[in-house]
Amino acid sequence: MSLIAQMSIDSGEMLQTAGCIGARLLEFGGNEGSYTFGNAIHEMGTARMGHDPSTSVLNKWNQAHEVPNLFISDGSFMASGACQNPSLSYMAFSARAADHAAELMRENVI
Numbered sequence: 414m415s416l417i418a419q420m421s422i423d424s425g426e427m428l429q430t431a432g433c434i435g436a437r438l439l440e441f442g443g444n445e446g447s448y449t450f451g452n453a454i455h456e457m458g459t460a461r462m463g464h465d466p467s468t469s470v471l472n473k474w475n476q477a478h479e480v481p482n483l484f485i486s487d488g489s490f491m492a493s494g495a496c497q498n499p500s501l502s503y504m505a506f507s508a509r510a511a512d513h514a515a516e517l518m519r520e521n522v523i
Contacts, residue, residue: 475510
């Protein structure tokens, strides 16, 4: 059994347990030859970037306000996303954060 087929069975069981009657992922159009849930999503927004530690988790360098040696450069620093793939933005912010972290290490700050 493929992973997608197992996902269909498991998702259907979860939906039925949650109260959906007759719920199966395949009934929603997901199968091995077409779109499946989770196929084109980018989770974002759980570690907001900002200047104020009371309203954000990260500074402008993707560095945690409260944990100086923690840098987060996945999609969680972005508050929201458009319909375009954010991978290039992730890479740019990751390179920028890594450069800043390396500079802090050279200065023995972290």
